[in-house]
Amino acid sequence: MNLAKDSIPxxxxxxAFPASVGWFFNTMFNVVDTFWAGQLSAQAIAALSxxxxxxxxLLSLGIGLGQGTNxxxxxxxxxxxxxxxxxxxxxxxxxxxxxxxxVMLLGQTFTPVLYRHMGAEESYLEMALNxxxxxxxxxxxxxxxxxxxxxxxxxxxxxTYRNALICGFLAxxxxxxxxxxxxxxxxxxxxxxxxxxxxxxQLGIVLYVISKVRQSSLGQQLRFxxxxxxxxxxxxxxxxxxxxxxxxxxxxxxxxxxxxxxSDYGKSAVAAFxxxxxxxxxxxxxxxxxxxxxxxxxxxxxxAGDLHRVKEVWRNCMRIALLMxxxxxxxxxxxxxxxxxxxxxxxxxxxxGESLLRVEAVLLPAYTTLFLGVAVLQGLKKPMFGMILGGYxxxxxxxxxxxxxxxxxxxxxxxxxxxxxxxTFSGAVITWIFVKYTFLKITPQ
Numbered sequence: 008m009n010l011a012k013d014s015i016p017x018x019x020x021x022x023a024f025p026a027s028v029g030w031f032f033n034t035m036f037n038v039v040d041t042f043w044a045g046q047l048s049a050q051a052i053a054a055l056s057x058x059x060x061x062x063x064x065l066l067s068l069g070i071g072l073g074q075g076t077n078x079x080x081x082x083x084x085x086x087x088x089x090x091x092x093x094x095x096x097x098x099x100x101x102x103x104x105x106x107x108x109x110v111m112l113l114g115q116t117f118t119p120v121l122y123r124h125m126g127a128e129e130s131y132l133e134m135a136l137n138x139x140x141x142x143x144x145x146x147x148x149x150x151x152x153x154x155x156x157x158x159x160x161x162x163x164x165x166x167t168y169r170n171a172l173i174c175g176f177l178a179x180x181x182x183x184x185x186x187x188x189x190x191x192x193x194x195x196x197x198x199x200x201x202x203x204x205x206x207x208x209q210l211g212i213v214l215y216v217i218s219k220v221r222q223s224s225l226g227q228q229l230r231f232x233x234x235x236x237x238x239x240x241x242x243x244x245x246x247x248x249x250x251x252x253x254x255x256x257x258x259x260x261x262x263x264x265x266x267x268x269x270s271d272y273g274k275s276a277v278a279a280f281x282x283x284x285x286x287x288x289x290x291x292x293x294x295x296x297x298x299x300x301x302x303x304x305x306x307x308x309x310x311a312g313d314l315h316r317v318k319e320v321w322r323n324c325m326r327i328a329l330l331m332x333x334x335x336x337x338x339x340x341x342x343x344x345x346x347x348x349x350x351x352x353x354x355x356x357x358x359x360g361e362s363l364l365r366v367e368a369v370l371l372p373a374y375t376t377l378f379l380g381v382a383v384l385q386g387l388k389k390p391m392f393g394m395i396l397g398g399y400x401x402x403x404x405x406x407x408x409x410x411x412x413x414x415x416x417x418x419x420x421x422x423x424x425x426x427x428x429x430x431t432f433s434g435a436v437i438t439w440i441f442v443k444y445t446f447l448k449i450t451p452q
């Protein structure tokens with residue numbers, strides 16, 4: 008495909024569709040984990056729900072570095088600076104190794120403290136730690152995958168990661184119960200087995216993705232000396248990726264804030280939030296590919312100085328995303344208990360999850376506005392907006408609103424749902440306005 012000349016609608020389809028399919032199977036990978044955990048107990052689901060906080064913190068470095076790499080490599084390709092693009096990929100992979108060591112150190116130090124502050128104790132605490140420890144040990148597989156895939160995305164290749172994620176999903180269906188229940192010669196490992204299966208699969212994906220990077224047009228130009236630290240490129244990668252990393256960490260902290268308030272209402276409430284979050288992730292899957300397309304195409308065309316095509320990327324992606332999310336909102340709002348029932352039969356979880364899913368259904372168009380707006384701004388080399396918005400939407404506003412509605416006004420769990428609605432909707436409005444303002448600012452008069 009020709010990122011400079013092919014029509015934007017055609018490029019969006021070619022990049023977004025494989026990416027969406029891949030991330031569908033990635034999310035289904037997590038759904039499979041939740042399903043098998045539910046076969047053990049409600050406590051096992053709650054243990055996996057607790058893991059979302061440190062796991063998102065783990066992924067934040069990989070996602071931030073990946074988005075920064077995608078944006079900078081795309082800009083370099085658009086400006087026809089191929090050697091700079093190759094060097095950026097090499098330096099990003101080097102940075103991924105450093106980030107992995109940092110995640111292992113911080114994860115092992117702070118995760119037990121975090122879980123205790125969230126009310127986990129005794130067998131509940133032990134189960135949660137047994138699961139997350141393996142993910143922390145294998146964090147390099149996640150971070151390297153996301154970074155290497157960013158180099159492929161910048162070249163318009165979203166099929167490689169799609170294929171890897173499909174194979175990973177299929178392997179997970181087999182390995183989860185194999186390690187959990189100890190089928191055949193394998194010992195019974197419970198939720199710890201789910202984590203081990205995940206790491207083994209991610210390791211296989213690393214080997215596959217790296218091989219495809221090496222075979223790509225940029226990868227064939229990689230040289231050993233490009234992996235030696237180059238401070239200028241490392242600085243550019245950190246500047247571009249750090250705001251996205253912090254934004255992702257805000258998401259992890261947001262889960263902590265939500266679970267901090269929800270945990271007062273028991274393990275069933277925590278489990279309901281975890282299951283509901285998985286369902287919403289599935290509903291948002293079609294837009295993930297659009298985010299990848301928006302970032303890659305915006306970065307390339309901004310680097311080439313073609314602002315008309317940049318605006319066309321935004322309009323085309325938003326039009327498709329809003330249409331899909333409006334349909335998804337109707338489906339989710341109409342029968343929330345049906346979706347929850349795929350994971351659990353617990354009446355308590357169903358009752359709590361039903362009201363939350365209805366709120367999330369209404370917010371689906373707002374979520375896609377947020378994510379697409381941040382992706383386009385990242386491609387325009389304005390990553391700070393996502394970080395600042397994340398601080399407001401995920402930390403400051405939730406703490407105030409959850410406390411006010413749930414405790415001061417006494418709305419309980421419903422007060423937390425009101426807070427989620429207000430923070431997400433207001434964040435979407437701010438994003439829309441800022442994107443429009445940015446386009447006006449960069450357009451020559």
